[in-house]
Amino acid sequence: MASIADRAGLVFGARQDPRQKSAAAPVSFAGTFGLLQAADGLSSRNAAVLFVPPWGFEEMCTHKLFRIMAEELAADGIASLRFDYPGTGDALDEPKGAITLEIWQETVTAALTLLREKAGGVPVMLVGHGLGASLALQMAQALDAGQESGLCGLVAMAPVSSGRSYLRELQFWAQVIDDGLSLDPALRLRGVTAIGGHIMPEGVASVLKKSDFASAVPHPSLPHLFVNRSERPSDKLLAEAMAAKGARVEMIDYTGFDAMVAQPSVAQMPMATVEAVVSWVVCRAAALGKPDSGMVSDDGQDSASLEADEFRETAMRFGRDKRLYGILCEPRTERRGAVVLLVGTAYDRHAGWGRANVAMARRLAEVGIASFRFDAANVGDSPPVPGLPEQVLYAETQYDDVEAALNMFEARHLLPAVAAGRCSGGYLAFSSCTKDHRLAGLCLANAYAFYWDPACDVDVALRVVPRSLDTYTKLIFTGSTFRRLLRREVDVKNAARNFGRVMTGRILNGLQFGNWLTARARVNHAQVRAAFARLAKRKVKITLLYSENDIGLEHVYQHFGSNGRRLARYSNVKMAVLPGMDHNLSPASAQQRYFEEIRNLAFSVGSCASDAKPKSTA
Incomplete structure (x- = not known):
């Protein structure tokens, strides 16, 4: 097909505008x-x-x-x-x-x-x-x-x-995703049409069967x-x-x-x-010619609202040049506790994996806690920042997006605030907290790391993330693994390399050598320990949740010893391991535990704030 320049408009590659785009209204x-x-x-x-x-x-x-x-x-x-x-x-x-x-x-x-x-x-x-x-x-x-x-x-x-x-394809696709997450078969959704945590309404699925x-x-x-x-x-x-x-x-x-x-x-x-x-x-x-009326332009509408019995949600553009998009969920009753910043994971939209952030926000509102879920730049509905690399995960530029959200909290008198995030969202929440004193608490689920080496290629790391040693040990003796090997569905070379990396790391960490062998390892370890020390000095309450066998545990053990025993020296930190759960905390029981920890953290930080009676913006 001919390029746009050959027909009607601008060349696609020449559309890059040096100006910051606003999020859609x-x-x-x-x-x-x-x-x-x-x-x-x-x-x-x-x-x-x-x-x-x-x-x-x-x-x-x-x-x-x-x-x-x-x-x-x-x-x-x-x-x-x-x-x-x-x-x-x-x-x-x-x-x-x-x-x-x-x-x-x-x-x-x-x-x-x-x-x-x-x-x-x-x-x-x-x-x-x-x-x-x-x-x-x-x-x-x-x-x-x-x-x-x-x-x-x-x-x-x-x-x-x-x-x-289509429904049969969804069923197969869902199994592939659950297998990739190593989700226990007993915890997988049954009797419904579901994929990646999304459950199709029965009234939709029943019609599709005949469509x-x-x-x-x-x-x-x-x-x-x-x-x-x-x-x-x-x-x-x-x-x-x-x-x-x-x-x-x-x-x-x-x-x-x-x-x-x-x-x-x-x-x-x-x-x-x-x-x-x-x-x-x-x-x-x-081919339709010019419109009768003038061009439709941005009318400046920066927010829109929806209401239910327990909550009121406000979708908004915020930040410099209105460049970011997010949704504030507030209780219809008097607000209690600290506001919760739900930090997104990877390139998942702000609604979260299987709408987990939506469900979390609305459950928090039912107990009086306000929350905000948003897309960082170049994620979901927030446009990129001109001139910055396409890859934004684990980049320091994302701190600006968190800062913009906290500025919005401050302008709306929503502080104090705590942050919650899973995987890379947990990393961003943790790193932002070390830089911004307006965050007074953290609930991190399956955080992959607490410090990201700038020399580490994010794209490569995301494609070859190894599993935990316990996961490899569990999988290697399953019949499904042998069948996948016979069908050549397993990258044996890559799997062996990852297994070797994790095994070596576990041995070195057990001997307490892993953090001292190279200059890079020493810097990494020093950065993590210094960050935890700063947050302890500020008395930031930190809750760490990990699924059993999650790869993030290997990083905890690397810096804080087997089973994270040296975390005990930080009175502001507590850690729990959830048995049988996957990396995304898909099962309802995992989501319930995550909700309870965030709720308790928000209430605890809110009760300690100097502004004992938070102002309601509902």
Whole structure:
């Protein structure tokens, strides 16, 4: 496909603007939050885009993709809206059994109505991914009916053709993810459609079992772009079925899909595919001429709210240039304790793995505790900072994002504050606390490290993270491991290297030599011990939670001896190991323990604060 420069707009690679982009403007409707990306290009287009999301783990992996596409479209004068279905992401939950596929379809309709209103009534293109692509295809005719300026295009990326086949694929995919996490089979979700901690509403799953999207009647006059995965013949067959029914169909290959959905922490955005889709949308919009009204611009709306019986949530842009996005969850009753900063993990969106942060925030609000979940720069819905490296994990630049959140707390009189985070989020919370005295407590779950060597390549480290010695010992004697070896599904060389590294480290640490063999090891050890000493002097309360056999325990043992025995010298630190849990704390019992520790910490720090009666901003 020709580049955008050959047709209608700017060259994709030349869109990099040295100015800091603002996060999209938050809106609320139909019990959910949306993000309205205003047009900011050199010329306005006579079209807007509604993004129709996929579900579950696929949505987690594509959330950043939609943000990138929205920003690129905005650079060419095309406004857009992206949103969450009820019961997903940041949307409100309905009573059990109340969420159906029909409710999701009604939310798509409500989103389209809102976008038309905000965009001045220009024609709208639907851009869907996965299940969202199939819903868009199925609903297109009805959405266009009776509209003075209706739909003007449809993009179906990796669409679902058969609901039953899709559910079977989810089941297989979920097993692969759970196996990768070494989650005990007894603790895995049973009797529901679930993947990566996301549970599909039964009212949705039951309809999908009987859904054949290939039988949909396509909109005959609407241009369709199908972005097909070459290894999934069903994608192309669906496109051909729509063409046979009279639809105007174009097809391109989905380059980079597998690298994007491998796992969020190492996901690579399929930029070649983004360019092709953006080019197609821009060209369709350019063919429609100029809009009657002026270009839709950012109206300055920086927040939007949703309310439930126990809590009130405010989605907001914050920080310098409104560059960051997050959601403040406050109790409807009088606020108690310290506010909790929920620091995100890796490139997971602020809702968390399996919506864990959403559930945590709302449970905390039920007991009177306010919390804030947000995306750091270049994560989820927060755009990157110009000029900084693409890789932001374990980078000092993320401290600026935490500082911006704490500045917002201070401006809203929400302090004192504590921070909670898992894995890399735990590292960021810990490191930020050593630099900012406004954090008075920490609850860290499966923190991988307490100091990151700047010479260590983050990308390499994330791809070859070894497991704990106990995990290797457990796995090597299982039948599934032998079967995977026979099928050549195990990278034996890499596994052996990782096992050797962990075994050597355990031996050296047991002999208390590991921290003294090299200059790098000595610096690492000195930095960790100095950080703990500073926090002890400030009397920062620290709770460390680790899943049994988590690789992070190896780092604890490295610096504080076997079983972390030398942590006893710090009266402000307590540590607990949770048996049978995975790295993500997926089981309900692990989430319950994590909630209890955060709750207790928030109450404890809040009661010790000089401002004994915190002000409520509800």
